[in-house]
Amino acid sequence: MSAQSVIESGAVIEVPLNKLKKSPKNARKTPHGEAAIEALAASIAAKGMLQAPVVEPEVGEDGEPTGFWLVTIGEGRRLAMLLRAKRKEVRKTEPVRCVVDTTNDAHEISLDENVTRSEMHPADQFEAFRRLAEDRGLSAEDIGARFGVSAHVVRQRLRLGAVSPKLMAIYREGGLALDQLMAFAVSEDHARQEQVHEQLAYNRSPGVIRRAMTEAKVPAGDRRAIFVGAEAYGEAGGTILRDLFTEDGGGWFEDVALLDRLATERLEAIAAEVRDREGWKWAVAALDYPHGHGLRRVYPHPVERSDEEKARIETLSEEYDALVSQWDAVEDLPPEVEARFTEIDAALDAFGDGTAYDPDEVARGGVFVILGHDGQARIERGLIRPEDEPPVVASEAEGDVEGEVGLVTPDGEAAPDEAEPEDDGAGPLSERLVLDLTAYRTVGLRDALAGDPTLALTALVHALALRAFYPPYEQASCVDVKLVSAYLDGHAPGVSDSPAGRRIAERHEAWAARLPREASEVWDCVSAFGAGDLMDLLAHCVSLGVSAVRNPLDRKPAAWDHADRLASAAGLDMTSTWAPTAERYLARVTKARILEAVAEARGAEVAERISDLKKTEMVETAEVLLAGTGWLPPLLRTPKTEAPAEAAQSQAMAAE
Secondary structure (H helix, E strand, C coil), rough: HHHHCCCCCCCCEEEHHHHHEEECCCCCCCCHHHHHHHHHHHHHHHHCCCCCEEEEEEEEECCCCCEEEEEECCCHHCCCCCCHHHHCCCCCCCCCEEEECCCCCCHHHHHHHHCEEEEEHHHHHHHHHHHHHCCCCCCHHHHHHCCCHHHHHHHHHHHHHCCCCHHHHCCCCCCCHHHHHHHCCCCHHHHHHHHHHHHHHCCCHHHHHHHHCCCCEEEEEHHHHHHHHHHHHHCCCCCCCCCCCCCCCCCCECHHHHHHHHHHHHHHHHHHHHHHHCCEEEEEEECCCCCCCCCEEEECCECCHHHHHHHHHHHHHHHHHHHHHHCCCCCCCHHHHHHEEEEEEEEHCCCCHHHHHHHHHHHHCCCEEEEEECCEEEEEEEEHHHHCCCCCCCHHHCCCHCCCCCCEECCCCCCCCCCCCCCCCCCCCCCCHHHHHHHHHHHHHHHHHHHHHHHHHHHHHHHHHHHHHHHHHHHHHCCCCCCCCCCCCCCCCCCHHHHHHHHHHHHHHHHHHHHCCCCHHHHHHHCCCHHHHHHHHHHHHHHHHCCCCCCCCCCCHHHHHHHHHHHHHCCCCCCHHHHCCCCHHHCCCHHHHHHHHHHHHHHHHHHCCCCCHHHHHHHHHHHHHHCCCCCCCHCCCCCCCCHHHHHHHHHHHHHH
């Protein structure tokens, strides 16, 4: 008789690990997950086998014990021990304490083990982890190693365990869901947690809770946070709030006043450096561009290089091109060649881009150093204050009555002469006569201009250029054309830094460099332009006056319709300027709108797969799904225009 056959049921024995087998009567058919086995292995390594597996002897076909034991309860513990043996933490023959049960049905007790137990409430688990950290001083790494989970998971549970006891009690009673509790845990401020909970209305989604918990803080993606940097902010004593449960993009900067001060100080340092290095009279730092400053703007203009400078630039450029041709196929350049490339780059940069501000304008002007929406400092040069404007030299015509304009009565009629001029020879003309004569000159000029389209185009470009580039001198044209360029950043912060916005700014600066410094010289400059330059400048000036903004306080349906027609005629493609990101669109619309966008871009099946997600997760997933698809909301789509033949056919069909 074998030793196995004489062991009584209920006995506690030690069985070599390699003598334990999975029981075919085990009720659990779904295999254990890797994470679960890892956790068990870590627990056993730290604390030993807390609960002995239940086994029965394996019997062969002849009815005799085989020497192996079948694990009825505790298969996970057996697999955890095998994992430890594989890692050389224990021997393959490591003795395992087991309980023998040959009385009960093996399948039934296996089922009983998995059915008649109550899972620990998550709240109890969170608080238990917190006690390990507070009472025993264990770190997140230590706790993770003892329970087979990552330190990040432990930190999440510790943060949840630190939630207000009042909210934890509500969670235990089912009044809060786990994702809601996680949203409250973004901050450890119990008073703030309870305040936000009391103020919650109908919408109690995790996203709403998280926003309420962080509304007085600055996200790490904010331009100020990017500009200052987490390291400098931390060194100054600032703290960053981190959300351990979602991708928080770097957290939230809690001390807004400190962040603003650090950003302003850094901008001021840049402003002082630019002023001292470039010689400007003044430099002002500001977080936002001071629109409405009323200052005149001047731009750099091409500089005439000396023959020596031209020769030097040409020599350096030729050497640079020769080096590129010689070493183009080499991935790792020799140090001396790389050093020479650096020297040439520095020498060419020293010559500048061929434009410069007038020294007198630099001595009278200043710069704004502002914080762009991309978190980078932006330098706006060439601003002239009214008190720094050069004295205006009166022209001869200003003292001549023939150049003056007479008085006009409130009803628009010319004012009568105050008195008949005395006959004192060639005296000045009366104001009434000046009005009369110049009215005839105006009608004659209108008639003449109407007969010369090219000259009319030149006059229009001249008038628009004055308004676009010389605001204080916009009345220097007799052609009265109104050009208003609406400020768009007030409606969409950062739009000026978009690809289209930067292209417009660069185009404006390029034209400013070509136009003369003085408004009085613009006519001669524009008159000398060829048809191509004239049309290009016209297009730029006219484009500045376009406004397709749909402001509910300023409804202009006809103008909105014209914007659609203009977009069609221009073949506008907004995909190069706008993309459906969370910030620009997805987080600002309903879930139904998000699903509609995904369905249009990727198909109804893809939209259906994300329809059950929470709003935050849906926004994140949709942003990835829509990236690169070219999807646009209806307001940004360009209406298709019919070809002439199709339009004529449509009109004919309509007439029928």
